[in-house]
Amino acid sequence: MTLPTPARRSLLLGLAAATLAASLPASAQAPYPIRPITLVVPFAAGGSTDVVGRLVAQKMSDVLGQQVVVENVVGAGGNVGAARVAKAEPDGYSILMGTVATHALNPLMLKRKPYDPVTDFAPISLLAVIPNVLVVNPKLPANSVKELIALLKASPEKYNYASSGLGTPLHLSGELFKSMAGVSMQHIPYRGSGPALNDVVAGQVPIQFDNLPSASEFIKAGSLRGLAVTTKERAPSFPDIPTVAEAGLPGYETYTWNALFAPPRTPRPIIDALNAAAIKALADPTVIERMKAFSATVVSSTPEQLADHVKAEIVKWTPVVKEAGVQIE
């Protein structure tokens, strides 16, 4: 995992403050921002990307002294919004809330590529990491990942698993699980997490890969059994749930991440100002607390670290997408 650990994060904060100080003379020359900034969220209002975006946008507005307005540009699994920012004026007034979907998975699956995730964006900063979770209906006779794998091996092709849609990080988490564990189960795609959760709670489909935030209350209420989280380390909000890696599939790791991107060729002083504002917003106690309640972990980075992160994610997902055989027009 290329993400900074908490200890490194505080170091980064210091570094970022230094960068901010260094960029101050530049921003004195050309004042930025002088008008509201549009933050394009390429997913529907109300989803987890939107929630992270709005929490950060609100705090960034305070820091920058200009409103950061969230605009939901929905379509084609996030590509419409991402493509819009890729082609926007590089003036710092339209930025993108990118995710693992827009910057790693979609470009790998699409036959027609509307943008290049590496060259068509100027990275600003990572914002948050959201764990995924493997949940099952409580009636399923599997209390651990090992038992689930044994169950799936005993009756291949019998079981189904639900996800929020074809080609989403959750679907591919399931496919990665299947290939690493050497099991088979049928994927059932839904339009978003909500309807999928409904069918898993009701027992229509026994297994689901979901975002931890949307499944968390069901796990707490006992209407779903959380078998494992997909991150390298356990989620702070659920210390009792093991990771998939420690529960039987060493090396397994997936998660959803959110990060800010600007159009390519955005001037460095503007990138630095946005990076500093994002880092400051992420250090705000209410933002940290809200994100934690939401099972998301705040993670900031330098633009360079984000650029490396995107490349590493593309390398990591390429074989999974190939093996799953997911192709979207």
Next chain:
Amino acid sequence: MTDLLANLGLGFSVALSLQNLGLCFLGCLVGTLIGVLPGVGPIATIAMLLPITFGLDPVGALIMLAGIYYGAQYGGSTTAILVNIPGEATSVVTTLDGHQMARQGRAGIALGIAAMGSFFAGTVATLLIAALGAPLTGLAMVFGPAEYFALMVMGLVFAVVLARGSVLKAVAMILVGVLLASVGTDLETGQERMTFGLSFLSDGVDFSVLAMGLFGVAEILRNLDQTETRDVVRQQIGRLLPSRADLKQAAPSVLRGTAIGSILGILPGNGAVLGPFASYAIEKRIARDPSRFGRGAIEGVAGPESANNAGSQTSFIPLLTLGIPPNAVMALMVGAMTIHGIIPGPGVMTKNPNLFWGMIASMWIGNLMLLIINLPLVGLWVRLLKVPYRLMFPAILMFCSIGIYSINSLPTDVMLIAFFGLLGYGLIKLGFEPAPMLLGFVLGRLMEEYLRRSLTLSRGDPMVFFERPVTAVLLVISVVMLVAALTPALRKSRDEVFTEA
């Protein structure tokens, strides 16, 4: 029972605080206004207003956002009645008789009965949520993909009844609607269907685009055929509020509509869209003189409007008790709760009783406020009909364009309403009704999704639709209705039921 009273007491103590009353009023007012403006829907409005609620406490914020939602449902029927544009799927049927009433100079009565029916339905639905919210979620759990598929099939059979002209034409329109619904990226395979390589079609056609084009733009084009003669509306605005006789005629429809809407609203798989036209179909079926429907029958407004409002209230049940959003607006409410630090799920009721019961109490207060806001406004809305066409049409077109753009920020959506406007005009000229097409469109997409999901789950075995009792019953009802309509012996009476001219 004492629990219920204590809970409601808690709810009202929260909802009746000065701040929350104010927020509830504000939400209802904003909701009514955006509901009346064609195209500007509650999703865009709530998304835009979310940041304003950051400074409020979560209960107040959600009370306001909920107010916008049901206020918009309310306002939407005003537009459906006055200018024949359904803002969303649930007000399509209101255009059928509501707009006819307006043309006959009975717009005030149509608006009045819609307001009163909605208030009654809202009251019943609120009580239902308070008393049975938690046990009712069991119903949601019984409904799997196969059950929803059967429900949608029944809905399509109902859709035939909506037709005013020939049955053949109505069926054709339904099928065209189903076809249009299949445009876009396939949910299960990721293949694009009928997009002709146009990227703006890859997410399919938006309901609002289709509705606004087929109804709004087409209606304007049709009116431009004739020189402006609206003597009826001009000369006599008529009564503004329903008479005692009107109320008596509408009351049973309101009761039936409330019951149908409440039940369908509880289903998290978007069952609420069926409410209004299930109600319409039933009213038309049991009416002594079905030929009045489509010509301004008051039952055709009272029943569906009550069903609509009851459904929009009870659709809070899956959200509040399960944390599962049944539609896009509710999904947005989930986001709003999360931003305010409340993670929706089965625990909300016990962990945040203030929020849960406060919202329920505020729903009833909100319904009362809507009645108070809307009844005095009836006169004003009706007077809008006297605005000359040369001012009204450009204004409607402008609002439609702005509204449609605000949904997805896509310029191509604006062009699509022009396209569907021309298509709608052509269809009207050829005697095809747009309403069945719109319903085919709404139900077709859901039906396909549920059908394929059931079959994937059963590994392709169609027996899944007959083994499950609820599915089997719903499908048998549909078949019986279809057979009844097709049996030659009944043909004559069917023609009387279905045909107007």
